[in-house]
Amino acid sequence: MDLTVGSMLAVDGISNGAVYALIGLATVLVFSVTRILFIAQGEFVVFGAITLAQINAGSVPSAIYLLGTLTLGCLLQELWLAWQRRRVDRRLARELARVLLPSSFIIAVTVLAAPVGLPLILQALLSLMLIAPMGMLVYRLIYRSIADASVLTLLIVSVGVHFALVGLGLIFFGPEGYRTSALLDVSVQLGSVPVSGQAIVVIVTALLLISLLFWFSTCTFPGMALRAAAVNRLGARIVGLSSDRAGQTSFILAAAIGALSGILIAPTTTLYYDTGFLIGLKGFVAAVFAGLSSFPGVMIGAIGVGLLESFGSFWSSAFKDSIVFGAVIPVLLLRTILTRTQEDH
Amino acid sequence: MRHSAKSALYATATLVLLSGTATADVKVGVITGATGPGASLGIPYKNTFSALPATLGGEPVTYIVLDDATDPATAARLARKLVSEDHVDLLIGSGNVPTASAISYVASETKTPQIALSPLSGEPAKNPWVFSVSLPTTLQLGAVADDIKARNAKTVGYIGFSDGWGDQVYAALMSHAAAAGYTVVTNERYARLDTSVVSQALKVIAAKPDAVVLGGSGTPGALPHTTLVERGYKGQIYHSAAVVNPDFLRIGGKALQGALVAAGPVVVVSQLPDNSPTKKPGLDFGRAYDAKFGANTNNSFSAYSWDAYLIADRAVNVARAKAKPGTPEFREALRDAMEGTTELRGAQGVYTMSASDHAGSDKRAVVLLRIVDGAWKLAQ
Numbered sequence: 001m002d003l004t005v006g007s008m009l010a011v012d013g014i015s016n017g018a019v020y021a022l023i024g025l026a027t028v029l030v031f032s033v034t035r036i037l038f039i040a041q042g043e044f045v046v047f048g049a050i051t052l053a054q055i056n057a058g059s060v061p062s063a064i065y066l067l068g069t070l071t072l073g074c075l076l077q078e079l080w081l082a083w084q085r086r087r088v089d090r091r092l093a094r095e096l097a098r099v100l101l102p103s104s105f106i107i108a109v110t111v112l113a114a115p116v117g118l119p120l121i122l123q124a125l126l127s128l129m130l131i132a133p134m135g136m137l138v139y140r141l142i143y144r145s146i147a148d149a150s151v152l153t154l155l156i157v158s159v160g161v162h163f164a165l166v167g168l169g170l171i172f173f174g175p176e177g178y179r180t181s182a183l184l185d186v187s188v189q190l191g192s193v194p195v196s197g198q199a200i201v202v203i204v205t206a207l208l209l210i211s212l213l214f215w216f217s218t219c220t221f222p223g224m225a226l227r228a229a230a231v232n233r234l235g236a237r238i239v240g241l242s243s244d245r246a247g248q249t250s251f252i253l254a255a256a257i258g259a260l261s262g263i264l265i266a267p268t269t270t271l272y273y274d275t276g277f278l279i280g281l282k283g284f285v286a287a288v289f290a291g292l293s294s295f296p297g298v299m300i301g302a303i304g305v306g307l308l309e310s311f312g313s314f315w316s317s318a319f320k321d322s323i324v325f326g327a328v329i330p331v332l333l334l335r336t337i338l339t340r341t342q343e344d345h
Numbered sequence: 346m347r348h349s350a351k352s353a354l355y356a357t358a359t360l361v362l363l364s365g366t367a368t369a370d371v372k373v374g375v376i377t378g379a380t381g382p383g384a385s386l387g388i389p390y391k392n393t394f395s396a397l398p399a400t401l402g403g404e405p406v407t408y409i410v411l412d413d414a415t416d417p418a419t420a421a422r423l424a425r426k427l428v429s430e431d432h433v434d435l436l437i438g439s440g441n442v443p444t445a446s447a448i449s450y451v452a453s454e455t456k457t458p459q460i461a462l463s464p465l466s467g468e469p470a471k472n473p474w475v476f477s478v479s480l481p482t483t484l485q486l487g488a489v490a491d492d493i494k495a496r497n498a499k500t501v502g503y504i505g506f507s508d509g510w511g512d513q514v515y516a517a518l519m520s521h522a523a524a525a526g527y528t529v530v531t532n533e534r535y536a537r538l539d540t541s542v543v544s545q546a547l548k549v550i551a552a553k554p555d556a557v558v559l560g561g562s563g564t565p566g567a568l569p570h571t572t573l574v575e576r577g578y579k580g581q582i583y584h585s586a587a588v589v590n591p592d593f594l595r596i597g598g599k600a601l602q603g604a605l606v607a608a609g610p611v612v613v614v615s616q617l618p619d620n621s622p623t624k625k626p627g628l629d630f631g632r633a634y635d636a637k638f639g640a641n642t643n644n645s646f647s648a649y650s651w652d653a654y655l656i657a658d659r660a661v662n663v664a665r666a667k668a669k670p671g672t673p674e675f676r677e678a679l680r681d682a683m684e685g686t687t688e689l690r691g692a693q694g695v696y697t698m699s700a701s702d703h704a705g706s707d708k709r710a711v712v713l714l715r716i717v718d719g720a721w722k723l724a725q
Contacts, residue, residue, distance in 0.1 A: 005547050012543040019540075167380075175384035176592040177564040269540040270568055270596050274382065278538050313544040318507045318534040320544075 007193040009310045015199035017306020018206035022261040023283025024290065024298040025210060026254040031292050032230045033250040036143060036154045040162040042280025044131055044258025046169060046273060049266035051127040051259075053178035060114045062172040063130045064107045069168065070137035071103040077141060099140070102133050124263045128256055135255025136248045138165075147247060148233075162277065169273035177270035202264045206299070209257065214295050226250060282309070282324065289331050291339070371404045371661055371670045374411070374427030376438035376448060377462070381415030382537060383441045385563045385590070386646050390440040390462050393650035396637035401654070402661025404670060413439055417447035424451040434661075434670050434679060437653050438462055440646070442509050449475045456673065458680040460653040464513070469703040476683055476703045478653045480586050480693065480710055482517040485607040488711045489558060489583045490521035492605060492724075496581065498555035500530045504545050504569040505560025507534035514560030514585050530554050537565045546572040556580050562587030567597035574600040581605065586711075589645040594719050605724060606714040609693035611648040613714060616723040622690045622709060626655065630692040645693070652691035656683060 023041055030038045047063055054061040075096060082092040106129050113126060142161055146153065186197040217223040229236040229246035236243055261279075262271065282305050289301025305324055312323035375394050378387035394408045409431055413420035420439050427433045428451065436452055436459040439445045445461035452459035453472045461477040469475070493501060503518060505511030511534055518529060530552045533545035546569060549557060557580060559569050566588040573582065586608040594601065610617055614627035630651040634643035660682035661670075668674035686698040686705060694710025713724040 005551055008547055009544055012541060016541055170380060170384065175388060177596055179596050265540060270564055271540070272538060272565075275538045275540065278536075279540065310541070310544050313535070313542075314548055317545045317548075321536065 004192050005314075007191070009314055010307065011190075011193060011195050011199060013307035013310030014303055015202050015306070016309060017286075017303035018203045019261050019265050019279070019302075020283045020286045020305050021206045021299045021302030022209060022257050022264075023280055024286035024302050025213060025283075025295060026257040027280075027284055027287040028290065028292055028295060028298055029213065029257075030250050030254045031287070033226050034139075034143065034147065034154075034230075034247045035151050037151070037158055037284075038161075038251075038254060039155070039158040039280065039284075040138075040165050040276075041254060041258055041283065042276030042278070043162065043165040043169065044134070044255045044276070045262040045265070045279050046173075046271050046276040047134070048127050048131045048259025048262030049180070049271040050169075050173050050178045050262075050273070051130055052124055052263050052266050053180045053271075055114050055118070055123045055126060056120075056180045058115055058117065060111055061127070061130065063127075064110055066168055066172050067103055067107060067130060067134060067137075070134055070141065071099060073141050074099040074137050099137070103137075106130055106133065127263055128259050131259035131262075132252050132256040135251035135253070135258075138255075139248050139251035143247065143251075144244060147243065166274050166277070169276075173273045175273065177272045177275075178266070179270045180266040196268075198264075198268055205260070205264060209260070210295055210299050217295075222249070278321075285324065285328055288328060291335060371401050371406045371435070371665075372431060372433040373401065373406060373408050373435045373437060373657065374424070374431060374433035375408055376411050376413050376420055376423050376427070376436065376444070377440050378415035378420075378444060379412040381413075383415035383444070385592070386440045386587075387412070387415065389590075389644050389646040390438070390650050392638060393634065393647040393654070394437075396634050397654055402658050402663075402665060404661055404665055406661075409433065413444050415441065415444060417443045420444040421447040421451055424448040425455075428455045428457050432671055433457065434676055435460070435657055437650070437657070442513070445477070457676055458683060460656060460683075462649050462653060464704065469701055473684075473700075473703075474680055476656070476698065476705075478649050478656065478691075478693075478696075479704070480609050481704050481706065482513045482585070483520060484706065484708065484711050485585050486514065486517035486521055486558075487708070488607040488713050489518070489585075489605070490525040490527075492581075492583070492713060493527055493556055494525040496556070498581070499527055500552070500554040500556075501527045502531045502533075502549040502552055502554035502557040503529055503560065504531070504533040504535065504542065504549060504557065504573075506562065506565075507536050510562055510587065511560045514558070518558050518560075527555075535561075535569065537561075539565075539568070542569045542572050543576070545569065546576050546578070549573065550576055550578050554580060556583065558583045559588075560585060563590060564592045564596045567593055567601065570597055570604065571600040583607070586645065589714070589721070591644070594716065594721075597716075598719070601716045602718070604716045606716065606721070607711055608714050608721075609645055609648065609710060610712045611643075611692045612645050612721045613712065613723045614692075617712075622695050623692060626651075626690050627692040648692040652693050652696070655691050656686055656689060656696060659686065659689060 026041050030036055051061040051063040078095045082088060110130060187194045217227055225241045226246050228241055229243045233243045286298055286302035286305050290297030308327055309320055309324050313320035377391040379391050391410055394410050400406055411423045413423055424436055436457055439448055440462045442463050445463045445465055449459055449472055452474045459475045464479045464481050465475060465477045503515055505514050515532060522529060531549050533548055535542045535545055570582055582604050584604060584606040589608045589612055610623045611627045617624045630648050631643040634647055660679050663682035664675055664678035667678040684698050686696050689696045694706040696705040698705040714721045715724040
């Protein structure tokens with residue numbers, strides 16, 4: 001291996017790492033607010049990418065059916081809850097509206113706008129708008145009623161959600177892969193190494209988003225409310241912060257970040273309905289490197305995972321995933337030795 | 346209460362239906378991976394069975410089509426269920442090597458003939474109940490090796506799946522190396538769901554091979570090709586038959602221009618010369634399949650299911666003279682009849698089985714395709 005090949009590998013590793021950083025970011029966000037280890041995070045990546053690819057190809061994306069299915073589930077859930085309460089009241093009307101209005105609005109916009117050949121940036125925005133509400137719907141449908149369960153229960157439920165979403169993905173998107181045309185068809189020469197515009201977009205977006213989330217969670221009121229709900233659910237509720245609202249917000253953000261990652265990688269690779277799990281797992285590994293708590297830590301961990309993967313597959317391609325996941329063990333050992341905090345739940 | 350009454354009703358209805366048809370029919374159990382990682386092959390394999398005639402070898406036939414989710418354990422369980430509960434006379438499936446070989450154990454244990462839809466390397470002497478209809482990897486790579494030799498290429502790079510398929514293509518590539526006079530300089534692997542193969546491509550390019558052979562399948566097979574082209578590789582790139590589907594062309598796009606693919610003849614059936622033995626069966630298959638699923642939906646994978654049907658069709662016709670469907674004697678006779686298949690012209694090849702050869706295809710089962718402007722063209 002010479003310097004050129006080495007730096008090409010590094011560029012590839014860093015741009016993959018940036019995507020893992022985004023996923024890890026969402027994982028940390030969701031975990032710190034709701035204590036849910038959201039295994040299905042990778043699914044939103046796939047949904048975002050395939051949706052963009054379908055809009056890109058000029059067809060109405062299948063994601064509207066997925067959104068419709070989840071919305072229908074939530075509506076039935078609300079009706080069921082009202083039936084249990086034995087009353088039809090304003091609360092029911094309010095909840096129904098909260099579920100139905102955004103979804104139906106977005107579906108309507110998509111059906112009208114998707115086939116007319118929007119500019120690429122609007123196509124990406126449309127995909128983002130389609131996927132983001134799914135996070136909220138998944139939270140309402142699955143997690144809201146068990147929000148106080150133990151971390152282990154929530155984890156196992158997440159595994160179930162992952163399988164359910166992959167299954168729905170196969171039904172709505174089919175078994176074949178999708179790919180979009182490049183967002184930015186330029187290439188910059190860095191020394192002797194060509195760096196694609198795509199890689200730069202991915203890295204810059206990841207950096208921006210991480211700084212934004214860091215700022216959001218430390219300097220703004222909604223961000224602090226999210227953190228308050230994370231630190232102490234009961235305490236947050238006593239001072240009038242809804243942990244339910246916090247959970248929904250974190251899931252919307254997670255789905256949006258997932259979809260954004262999908263949009264970013266869709267032009268460089270082929271995505272299948274079940275690609276999400278492996279990407280999600282690598283993002284999760286990055287989050288574990290950061291102890292599931294620090295946003296900048298995730299970035300460093302994710303770049304580490306990306307580099308490990310790209311150099312690992314150069315030296316021994318058959319074992320690259322074993323190398324990446326094997327690295328979790330020494331990192332966890334190191335963390336146990338270095339940190340002495342007790343988990344409190 | 347209402348629910349259980351309803352299911353009781355369904356159960357009764359099913360029983361009536363089953364007992365009404367179970368007496369004389371030939372029963373064929375079909376297992377494919379219509380979901381799970383093998384779904385993109387499993388679905389076309391499965392589809393053929395709803396486009397088949399209502400008789401098999403002159404007997405009325407029932408196909409029981411099940412989905413193994415590309416999971417060997419599920420495949421074995423379904424095979425066992427088909428044999429013990431449905432008393433099938435023949436098992437067909439499954440569409441990839443691990444699931445098909447899981448079924449083959451059940452087939453040999455219960456003495457039920459099986460036609461696998463993927464290459465099985467099991468020896469007929471050890472397991473005489475298992476046949477396979479597919480293009481053996483050594484035949485595919487034989488066509489590739491001939492072309493490499495004709496181009497006088499000396500070094501060959503390899504990137505394949507990090508699974509049994511990748512191993513199989515690599516082994517086949519190596520088996521022709523001495524005769525065709527090339528050396529294989531890299532053995533790089535990637536996984537079906539990998540989002541980047543840049544590292545592997547860089548390693549291959551650094552080794553400067555005259556040609557590259559790719560051992561992927563379906564649409565994931567396009568990723569190393571596009572990456573190699575993106576990174577400036579100019580040599581000839583070869584694929585195996587496992588990539589032959591329209592989505593591969595869609596995903597690979599312009600980057601695939603000029604690639605050579607060793608494949609069964611059915612994809613280019615209209616371009617075959619009229620004296621080609623596979624032309625008429627191929628056109629028959631295309632008509633039957635398209636009539637069911639719409640114009641131009643027929644494909645390379647579904648054609649193997651069709652050939653399995655042709656082999657079974659002939660064998661049932663022979664076996665029904667000896668025993669009644671549903672009996673062990675019939676299954677035995679069916680197995681013997683299938684082993685006696687001689688010069689059977691199918692859509693994807695000409696089959697001649699024997700006690701030592703249960704795949705039965707020869708060089709007529711493989712053609713070299715060139716990808717030109719996003720379409721398959723018969724090379725040469």
